[in-house]
Amino acid sequence: MSELDLGLKVGMRKLLWSMGMATRLDVELQAVKGIGSRKGPETFTDLDVLGVSISPDARASTVIADCKTTRRESTSRMFWIAGVSGFVNADHAYLVREHDVTEAARQLSSKLGIGILTSSELGILQKIHENEKFSSNPNLSFMFDRGEVERHLRSYTQLAKKLDPLLKFRNFDYWINDDYRNISVLINRLKDSAATLDSSNSIHRSLFFDVCWLFLLTLIKACGYVRSGYLVDVPRAMQEYIFGGAAGFREKETMAEYLNKARPAGVPEQSALPTYFRPLVELVVRLLNRPGRMTESLRYLEIVSASSLKSELGSLPILAGEDLFDSIAAKLSADVCGFLVSACNLDPGFRSHARSEILGEVANGRGNRENLFEWDNVGEIEVSFERAKTFGDDLDVGQEAIIQRSDLPPSTGQAGS
Numbered sequence: 001m002s003e004l005d006l007g008l009k010v011g012m013r014k015l016l017w018s019m020g021m022a023t024r025l026d027v028e029l030q031a032v033k034g035i036g037s038r039k040g041p042e043t044f045t046d047l048d049v050l051g052v053s054i055s056p057d058a059r060a061s062t063v064i065a066d067c068k069t070t071r072r073e074s075t076s077r078m079f080w081i082a083g084v085s086g087f088v089n090a091d092h093a094y095l096v097r098e099h100d101v102t103e104a105a106r107q108l109s110s111k112l113g114i115g116i117l118t119s120s121e122l123g124i125l126q127k128i129h130e131n132e133k134f135s136s137n138p139n140l141s142f143m144f145d146r147g148e149v150e151r152h153l154r155s156y157t158q159l160a161k162k163l164d165p166l167l168k169f170r171n172f173d174y175w176i177n178d179d180y181r182n183i184s185v186l187i188n189r190l191k192d193s194a195a196t197l198d199s200s201n202s203i204h205r206s207l208f209f210d211v212c213w214l215f216l217l218t219l220i221k222a223c224g225y226v227r228s229g230y231l232v233d234v235p236r237a238m239q240e241y242i243f244g245g246a247a248g249f250r251e252k253e254t255m256a257e258y259l260n261k262a263r264p265a266g267v268p269e270q271s272a273l274p275t276y277f278r279p280l281v282e283l284v285v286r287l288l289n290r291p292g293r294m295t296e297s298l299r300y301l302e303i304v305s306a307s308s309l310k311s312e313l314g315s316l317p318i319l320a321g322e323d324l325f326d327s328i329a330a331k332l333s334a335d336v337c338g339f340l341v342s343a344c345n346l347d348p349g350f351r352s353h354a355r356s357e358i359l360g361e362v363a364n365g366r367g368n369r370e371n372l373f374e375w376d377n378v379g380e381i382e383v384s385f386e387r388a389k390t391f392g393d394d395l396d397v398g399q400e401a402i403i404q405r406s407d408l409p410p411s412t413g414q415a416g417s
Contacts, residue, residue, distance in 0.1 A: 003150070004069045005048065005067050005068055005069055006146055006149065006150055007069075007146050008048075008067035008068070008069065008096050008097075008098060008119065008122070009025050009026075009048050009049050009065075009067045009149075010025075010144055010145070010146050010149050011096075011119070011122050011123075011126070011144075012048075012049045012065045012067055012094070012096055012117075012122065013025065013049060013143070013144065013149075014126055014143075014144040015122060015125050015126050015129060016049065016051035016063060016065075017143070017144075017299070018126060018129035018130055018131055019051075019053075019129050020053055020295065021051035021052055021053045021063065021295065022051070022052045022053070022213075022295055022298035022299045022302055023049060023050060023051050023052070023302065024049075024050045024052075024213075024302075025048065025049055025050075025149070025153065026046060026047075026048065026153065027046060027047040027050050027175055028043060028046040028047075028171055028172055028175075029043070029044040029045055029046065029047070029087075029088070029172075029175055029176060030043050030044060030172040030173075030176060044087075045084055047064045047065075047066075047084070047088070048064075048065055048066055048067040048068075048096075049064065049065040049067060050062060050063070050064055051063035051064075051065070052217065052295070052298060053295050054220055054291070054294035054295045054298075055291075056291050056292060057224070057227055057291070058220060058223040058224045058226075058227050058287075058288070058291050058294065059224050060217065060220055060221060060224070061091045062088065062089070062090045062091055063090060063091065063092045063093065063094070064081075064084065064085060064088065064090045064092075064093045064094070065093070065094040065095075065096050066080075066081050066084075066093070066094070066095055066096065067096040067097075068096070068097060068098075069097070069098040069099075070097075070098075071097075071098075071099050074095065074097060074101035074102050074105040075101075075102050075104045075105045075108070077095060077105075078095060078105050078108045078109075078112055078114055079108075079112070081093050081095055081112075081114050082112045082113075082114060085114070088175075092113070092115065093113075093114045093115070094114065094115040094116070094117055095114055095115070095116050095117070096117045096118075096119075096122060097116075097117070097118055097119070098118070098119050099118060099119075100118055101116055101118070137319075137320070137321065137324075139313075139318070139319045139320070139321065140303065140319055140320075142306060142307070142310065142313065143302075143303065143306060148306070148310075149306075151309070152206070152305075152306050152309060155203045155206060155309060156203070156206075156207060158203060159203060159204075159207070160196055162193070162196040163193055163196055163197070163207075165189055165192060165193070166189045166190065166192070166193045166207075166211070167207075169185065169186065169189045170207075170210065170211060170214065173185070174186070174214055178244065179218060179221045179222075180222070180225075180241050180242060180243070180244050181244070182214070182215075182218045183215075183218055183219075183222070183241075183242050183280070184242060184274065186211065186214060186215050186218065187274075187276065187340070187343050187344055190211060190340060190344040190346070191343075191344040191345060194344055194345050194346050194347070197346060197347060197350070198347060199346075199347040199348075199349025199350045199352070199353055200349065202308055202309050202311065203309065205308040205350065205353055205357075206305050206306070206308045206309050207305075208337070208340075208346075208350050209301050209304045209305035209308060209337070209354075209357075210301075210305040211340070212301050212333070212336050212337050212340060212354075213298060213301040213302055213305065215336060215340060216294075216297060216298055216301060216333070216336045217298065219283065219284060219287055219336070220287065220294050220298075222238065222241050222284055223284060223287050223288050223291070223294075225237060225241050226238070226241070226284065226288065227288070231288075234281055234284060234285055234288070235281050238277070238280065238281050238284060239273065239277075242274075242277075242280075243272075249272065252272040253272040255272070256270045256271055256272040276339075276342070276343040279339055279342065279343070280339070280343075283335060283336065283339050286332060286335060287332060290328060290329075290332060293326065293328050293329040293332055294332075296326050296329035297329045297330075297332045297333045297336070300316055300326075300329060300330055300333045300358060301333050301336070301358075303316060303319060303320075304316055304333075304354075304357045304358055307319060307357065308353070308357060315356060315357050315358070315359075315360040316330060316357060316358050316359070316360065317330070317359070317360035318360065327359075330358050330359055331359065333354075333358050334354050334355055334358045334359050337350065337351065337354035337358070338351050338354065338355075341354075
């Protein structure tokens, strides 16, 4: 990470946040290690800033920015950005420079569909898009402070070697994998790290919230798949999605059938579906019920990933402000955290910290939990596995798909049949 460029990256993050996006800095794209190769995987390139926003139909729109303080190569860099933008399917891209760029680069702007921003132009746009909810909220100034951002990014270099596989996935593999694979791979990587992750360690909590951000983005993409053609049968859609399509699911199902025929007496029946499938479907339906809260949920996880390193900052409701805090988006963020704690057998303290830092819950002397604020507008967002199969039948305007968890079918692992 170039410290010279970090100021521009943070400035671009502030602009994208003001425009209603969630962000990530320094996304590195790597090639897969070649078969038989003794060398490590080669790096394709990196994205200085990635912005993500979710449309009402659960489609992720992305913006990338190339931020450099150098005066050189602005013209040729325009073609580089155009290529990278196509590679990652970005919807828009920016060339951000400390100083002015060449006239040729500006002429290429409209031809290539790439915005050009000098530091002064970046400042102008920040003022145009400034809003009290985030970019001008003094409680959230640490999100846009160069020193604090650098501290956050560098904190993960201090972690134990046992967490290297999880960090490698977070830093590289996630961005190259097919979207559907990231559900199972992320859960497996986090589960493998369960014995090392400690909820009392602030850096571990920060990393956990950051991985939850990645998982939420993955689920949002799954929601887009469900909405595209399977809204009336969410379990079936998710069965297919997590295996890369109907053919992939059928292949896994056939393999499970063969294993069950050959299993010795007393060995439990095998299922093609993972043990966490039913709660996964429930979580997806909760998100489908709240498409307008998806981007905000991402931003909340982005905040707590940074704020967990600074205990003096307080919980998310305090940071966002009681009048501006979106309790439903926060509930969805906490649900994602809770799902991963259960699915990956993590230290239960991560769930407690998630509810404390995201929802503002505090433990009282009797060991119970209470809220700092009232949650009258949250209501229940519990959705059963059976109800999910006919999700579209009950989607009237303003109506929640709510049902008691006692309606869940037996845990056979066979969903949507």
